[in-house]
Amino acid sequence: xxxxxxxxxxxxxxxxxxxxxxxxxxxxxxxxxxxxxxxxxxxxxxxxxxxxxxxxxxxxxxxxxxxxxxxxxxxxxxxxxxxxxxxxxxxxxxxxxxxxxxxxxxxxxxxxxxxxxxxxxxxxxxxxxxxxxxxxxxxxxxxxxxxxxxxxxxxxxxxxxxxxxxxxxxxxxxxxxxxxxxxxxxxxxxxxxxxxxxxxxxxxxxxxxxxxxxxxxxxxxxxxxxxxxxxxxxxxxxxxxxxxxxxxxxxxxxxxxxxxxxxxxxxxxxxxxxxxxxxxxxxxxxxxxxxxxxxxxxxxxxxxxxxxxxxxxxxxxxxxxxx
Ligand code: UT7
Numbered sequence: 250x251x252x253x254x255x256x257x258x259x260x261x262x263x264x265x266x267x268x269x270x271x272x273x274x275x276x277x278x279x280x281x282x283x284x285x286x287x288x289x290x291x292x293x294x295x296x297x298x299x300x301x302x303x304x305x306x307x308x309x310x311x312x313x314x315x316x317x318x319x320x321x322x323x324x325x326x327x328x329x330x331x332x333x334x335x336x337x338x339x340x341x342x343x344x345x346x347x348x349x350x351x352x353x354x355x356x357x358x359x360x361x362x363x364x365x366x367x368x369x370x371x372x373x374x375x376x377x378x379x380x381x382x383x384x385x386x387x388x389x390x391x392x393x394x395x396x397x398x399x400x401x402x403x404x405x406x407x408x409x410x411x412x413x414x415x416x417x418x419x420x421x422x423x424x425x426x427x428x429x430x431x432x433x434x435x436x437x438x439x440x441x442x443x444x445x446x447x448x449x450x451x452x453x454x455x456x457x458x459x460x461x462x463x464x465x466x467x468x469x470x471x472x473x474x475x476x477x478x479x480x481x482x483x484x485x486x487x488x489x490x491x492x493x494x495x496x497x498x499x500x501x502x503x504x505x506x507x508x509x510x511x512x513x514x515x516x517x518x519x520x521x522x523x524x525x526x527x528x529x530x531x532x533x534x535x536x537x538x539x540x541x542x543x544x545x546x547x548x549x550x551x552x553x554x555x556x557x558x559x560x561x562x563x564x565x566x567x568x569x570x571x572x
Contacts, residue, residue, distance in 0.1 A: 252421035252429030253373040253384070255570060257318065259311025260412040260540040261304045262293040262527070269405070276401040283405050288503025292408025292528030295391045300334045302343040304411035305389035308536070309344060312385065312413040323415075324353030325381035327372045329364025329388045329532035331561070332395060333357060336451050344387065353381065360437075361445070362499050362560025364388055364532030369414070369556075369568050370433040376418045387413040388532035395447055397459040406501075407460070408528030412536025425486060426571075428551070433568035434481050441470065445561040467563075471505045474565040475557050476512040482555065482567045490515040493569075495548050499558030500524035500534040509557075521547070531560065548572050 268291045269280035283289055295304070305328060313320055328341035341355035360367040365388040372384040389411035396404045421427030444466045449458020475498070483489065490513050498506055498520060506520055521542040523534070530537060535556050542548045552572045559565035 250421050250423035251377045251418050252427050253376040253416040254419045254429035255414050256417045257312045257316025257415040258540045258543050259308050259315055260537045261307025262410045263295040263299055265294045266291050267294045272405050278401045278405055288524055289528045290525045293410055294393045295409040301330055301332050301389045301391045302334050302340050305344045305387045306347045308411035308413040309385050312415050316415040320348040323350055323383050323385050325384035326355035327358055327368040327386050329358045329368040330390055331361050332391045360564040362531045363558040363564040363566050365535040366558050366566035366568050370435055372416055373430040382418045384416040385413055388536050390531045390533045392531055395460050403460055403462055406529050408530050410530040410533045410537050412533050412540050428571045431569045432485055434478050435566040437562045437564040441563040471559045472508040474559050475509045478565055478567045479557050482569050493555050494552040495554045496520045497535055497539050497554055497556045501529045
């Protein structure tokens with residue numbers, strides 16, 4: 250059976266760091282409030298003129314280097330973003346051109362904070378049906394561009410960045426011992442699309458708009474939906490939380506991660522947390538966290554890694570992989 254094996258991971262963060270103390274000079278907030286309610290201490294913010302594609306290319310090059318592969322061997326790019334360079338063409342095609350690739354396919358996926366899980370699942374499906382041999386799956390965002398910097402309830406939570414993985418088609422035995430993506434589950438429920446949204450768009454206002462969120466509502470659904478989809482994946486694979494070495498979650502709020510862990514009885518030290526330094530980077534947060542834990546040696550080859558996310562739509566999902 251064909252498997253999509255993760256052969257490399259990389260990330261890219263803008264140079265500028267914005268701390269909670271810096272934010273307290275812009276809006277009526279405090280380091281204490283932000284840390285207590287979200288766990289975030291700082292986030293990276295793109296420089297003027299620094300685009301989502303710039304961060305995506307940086308992450309892609311780092312992932313290719315880690316995999317020891319040439320850009321030209323890639324025949325699929327799936328890029329998850331809600332902050333594309335332009336309404337069209339897809340930012341993935343800009344990345345493709347900047348990597349010097351002229352074959353294969355490149356397109357964007359839009360599932361907000363669940364974007365990386367959606368992109369990974371899409372690329373995995375295309376690899377397993379023989380459509381591609383080597384894929385770059387990228388999550389890249391410049392959320393700073395769609396934040397209302399006068400709204401303290403949202404602007405303190407998000408940051409910019411990108412992460413990428415290289416997937417390669419390899420034959421596996423079709424058992425849970427295989428390396429690669431073992432299973433994934435995607436969900437959405439559009440009845441909630443007014444709980445977390447951007448108040449603009451090409452066909453409604455002809456503007457880009459700003460992010461709006463009913464934080465408490467999103468929080469409530471996040472813990473329930475994330476725990477349910479993680480449970481769904483574990484049940485399908487006949488696993489218990491004890492069998493999984495690492496949880497690499499979307500990084501929205503430390504309390505969501507702790508609440509989900511409590512619900513599923515997962516030891517807190519198995520959860521990779523980077524939101525303290527990155528904030529919520531939407532589709533980029535999972536590959537950014539994965540890169541951190543692979544490069545610092547926590548995630549070792551052969552480890553079972555469960556990734557999960559929930560975001561605007563609502564969308565949510567989880568993917569289980571053996572690194
Ligand atoms: O990635 C996609 C998914 N997104 C999420 O998962 C985010 C989910 N939601 C959350 O993480 C949390 O709901 C927040 C961090 C957004 C907010 O935490 P909360 O504990 O739900 O606070 P709250 O919204 O109920 O606000 C509590 C108080 C309010 O004041 P009053 O009405 O109690 O007087 C807010 O006005 O905190 C106030 N507040 C702030 N105070 C200082 C809201 N934002 C701030 C702020 N600084 N930045």
